[in-house]
Amino acid sequence: MTHNNICTACAADIYINTPVNRSFTYKIPGQMNILPGMRVVVNFGGRKMTGFVSSIHNKLPEGIELKDIESLIDDEPIYDDRIIRLAEYVSDSYLSSVGEALGKALPSGESSRSRPRASRVRQIQDSTISLTGKQKDIYEKIKSSGKGAHLIFGITGSGKTEVYMKAAIDAVSKGLSVIYLVPEITLSSQIHERLYKVFGENLIVYHSHLTPNQRLSNWKKFYRGEAMIAVGTRSAVFLQCPKLGLIIVDEEHDSSYKEQSTPRYNARRVAFYRGETENATLILGSATPSIETLYAAERGKIELHRLDERYGEGKLPIIEIVKLKNSNEEITPRLKLFTNKAIKDGKQAVYLLNRRGFAPFVLCGECGNAVECPDCSIGMNYHRGKGMLCHYCGYSSDVPLKCDKCGSESILKLGSGTQKIEELVSKEFPDYRIFRLDQDSARKKDAVYDLLEMMDKREIDILLGTQMISKGFDFHGVTVAGIIMADIGLNMPDFRATEKIFSLLMQLSGRSGRGGSEGRVIIQTLNDEHLIFGYLKKQDYWGFYREELKIRKLINYPPFSRLARIVIRGKEEEIVLQSAILLADDMKKTGSVKYPQIIILGPSPAPLSKIGGNYRYHIILKSNRLSDLTAFIRTALDSFKSKAVYIEIDIDPVDML
Numbered sequence: 001m002t003h004n005n006i007c008t009a010c011a012a013d014i015y016i017n018t019p020v021n022r023s024f025t026y027k028i029p030g031q032m033n034i035l036p037g038m039r040v041v042v043n044f045g046g047r048k049m050t051g052f053v054s055s056i057h058n059k060l061p062e063g064i065e066l067k068d069i070e071s072l073i074d075d076e077p078i079y080d081d082r083i084i085r086l087a088e089y090v091s092d093s094y095l096s097s098v099g100e101a102l103g104k105a106l107p108s109g110e111s112s113r114s115r116p117r118a119s120r121v122r123q124i125q126d127s128t129i130s131l132t133g134k135q136k137d138i139y140e141k142i143k144s145s146g147k148g149a150h151l152i153f154g155i156t157g158s159g160k161t162e163v164y165m166k167a168a169i170d171a172v173s174k175g176l177s178v179i180y181l182v183p184e185i186t187l188s189s190q191i192h193e194r195l196y197k198v199f200g201e202n203l204i205v206y207h208s209h210l211t212p213n214q215r216l217s218n219w220k221k222f223y224r225g226e227a228m229i230a231v232g233t234r235s236a237v238f239l240q241c242p243k244l245g246l247i248i249v250d251e252e253h254d255s256s257y258k259e260q261s262t263p264r265y266n267a268r269r270v271a272f273y274r275g276e277t278e279n280a281t282l283i284l285g286s287a288t289p290s291i292e293t294l295y296a297a298e299r300g301k302i303e304l305h306r307l308d309e310r311y312g313e314g315k316l317p318i319i320e321i322v323k324l325k326n327s328n329e330e331i332t333p334r335l336k337l338f339t340n341k342a343i344k345d346g347k348q349a350v351y352l353l354n355r356r357g358f359a360p361f362v363l364c365g366e367c368g369n370a371v372e373c374p375d376c377s378i379g380m381n382y383h384r385g386k387g388m389l390c391h392y393c394g395y396s397s398d399v400p401l402k403c404d405k406c407g408s409e410s411i412l413k414l415g416s417g418t419q420k421i422e423e424l425v426s427k428e429f430p431d432y433r434i435f436r437l438d439q440d441s442a443r444k445k446d447a448v449y450d451l452l453e454m455m456d457k458r459e460i461d462i463l464l465g466t467q468m469i470s471k472g473f474d475f476h477g478v479t480v481a482g483i484i485m486a487d488i489g490l491n492m493p494d495f496r497a498t499e500k501i502f503s504l505l506m507q508l509s510g511r512s513g514r515g516g517s518e519g520r521v522i523i524q525t526l527n528d529e530h531l532i533f534g535y536l537k538k539q540d541y542w543g544f545y546r547e548e549l550k551i552r553k554l555i556n557y558p559p560f561s562r563l564a565r566i567v568i569r570g571k572e573e574e575i576v577l578q579s580a581i582l583l584a585d586d587m588k589k590t591g592s593v594k595y596p597q598i599i600i601l602g603p604s605p606a607p608l609s610k611i612g613g614n615y616r617y618h619i620i621l622k623s624n625r626l627s628d629l630t631a632f633i634r635t636a637l638d639s640f641k642s643k644a645v646y647i648e649i650d651i652d653p654v655d656m657l
């Protein structure tokens with residue numbers, strides 16, 4: 001060992017995927033060739049972990065014994081310091097460490113000894129895309145503005161994809177890279193096919209169905225500029241490239257852009273940040289933009305473009321709201337009639353089932369009116385022995401004896417006891433071929449490709465599914481969409497429940513009638529007078545948006561505030577509850593002095609109060625300023641140490657269950 005502490009490249013600053021928010025210095029063994037941008041293996045607290053080298057220096061710190069780096073993972077840099085800055089942004093905004101953010105952003109595969117290929121940017125085939133007048137206008141406007149954020153608010157089937165593709169071709173032909181985000185892997189296969197025809201080998205995919213080594217290999221191609229366009233799901237937003245020109249976020253309202261483990265980033269926000277800091281154009285697109293995005297567009301932060309006509313021969317479907325006789329009715333005569341008619345004509349139907357299975361809610365059997373928390377304006381849930389409970393603020397009340405809207409005494413508890421809807425549908429239509437798609441079956445590799453093919457070949461008559469089936473699939477044979485019971489979605493204990501169900505129903509109606517024949521959407525509900533159905537029938541998203549905005553403003557929900565959710569979970573319910581109370585009390589005490597504008601709700605049991613043997617309580621915070629919110633939570637949690645419970649932080653939460 002040398003006693004002189006000046007040397008050439010002898011120490012490296014390394015980020016590690018751990019909650020400790022700083023880098024660590026390790027010694028570089030003499031024979032090791034290390035550059036910033038490489039991943040290495042280090043010993044951290046007795047465990048072998050991946051380290052991300054951020055810088056190297058030629059001076060060993062004095063008086064500290066450094067551990068050696070154990071081995072190299074990469075033989076060349078696979079990222080540069082732009083990603084460290086991006087990780088710092090994610091770490092600041094979503095309260096993780098920089099190392100955790102890097103762990104999420106970077107691929108995990110092992111390097112094969114692939115040498116950079118000579119760049120061989122192929123001729124782009126753009127002759128297949130022709131734009132209609134309206135599409136052309138939007139494309140020209142985005143092109144002439146050069147950069148900035150744009151929202152294409154276009155009804156389903158209006159041809160947003162053609163505009164994205166034209167903009168992508170422009171960027172690539174100028175030597176700029178393009179990231180094209182889609183919410184689901186299943187969707188990426190349909191888009192991939194279209195993009196491949198234009199971009200060929202210039203295109204890579206990037207999502208979780210690839211093996212880690214495939215991901216790494218595609219990451220490197222994009223990093224080196226050997227491929228200029230990437231299509232992928234949310235983690236593709238971190239892809240590095242020589243010079244970013246364009247990010248497309250298709251179906252920008254989709255909740256799958258939000259990551260569900262630390263750091264809980266939203267790819268839409270990260271895309272926005274990259275657009276601003278890297279001078280790239282951002283195009284968001286949706287038929288049902290999120291309330292937050294539309295609000296930002298109205299205030300001029302995002303340029304709004306509208307596409308109001310269906311592309312090609314597609315027509316908008318007819319939407320019918322059908323009142324269910326009672327909560328046991330599953331398929332109304334209207335739905336049955338149109339399903340039979342469609343299938344006789346050689347067409348197909350899709351049925352949407354809403355997720356059930358947590359605490360039931362209480363509904364009026366006559367008018368469908370549900371019980372809401374007077375302070376939070378969200379549906380309250382029924383708990384045996386405890387009555388009605390608000391899962392945000394903890395407010396409780398007795399089960400009402402009669403409906404406060406129509407006075408009826410027929411009060412139903414709904415939402416528990418999952419019925420086997422698949423069996424019911426099979427019984428109702430014994431001769432039809434029925435297929436069920438849910439999260440679990442969709443996760444299986446190839447399941448969705450099989451489904452797409454089966455739908456295309458008309459081997460399925462009725463497709464049953466949850467939210468999944470509304471996500472941008474392009475089924476040309478579908479003329480009927482049925483929603484089994486819209487009330488379940490409407491009464492979720494989530495301030496976005498109405499937005500989510502409205503957008504879901506609009507999207508689903510967009511799935512029908514795409515092949516030129518008229519589509520019909522049958523929405524079954526106990527509460528046919530609910531405000532949203534009027535807007536839905538007219539397909540009036542603006543009207544709905546204005547109405548919803550009023551409620552958000554009244555209760556100070558986003559976009560008028562920023563939210564954070566802290567989930568406290570553990571195996572022992574009493575310990576979880578006591579910890580949650582302790583933390584909330586502590587926050588309320590210090591918050592009232594330092595940040596009086598932050599509102600702290602709870603603790604209350606999370607709507608999904610037990611998952612995988614863990615009891616869950618949550619605290620919800622509201623603030624007008626994000627920076628206050630994150631600073632406050634960081635200090636509060638720094639002084640709160642508990643080994644018995646685990647704490648999850650979610651900034652701008654999308655899932656409130």
Ligand SMILES: [Zn+2]
Nearest residue numbers: 373376390393
């Ligand atoms: Zn409440």
Ligand SMILES: [Zn+2]
Nearest residue numbers: 364367403406
């Ligand atoms: Zn009523």
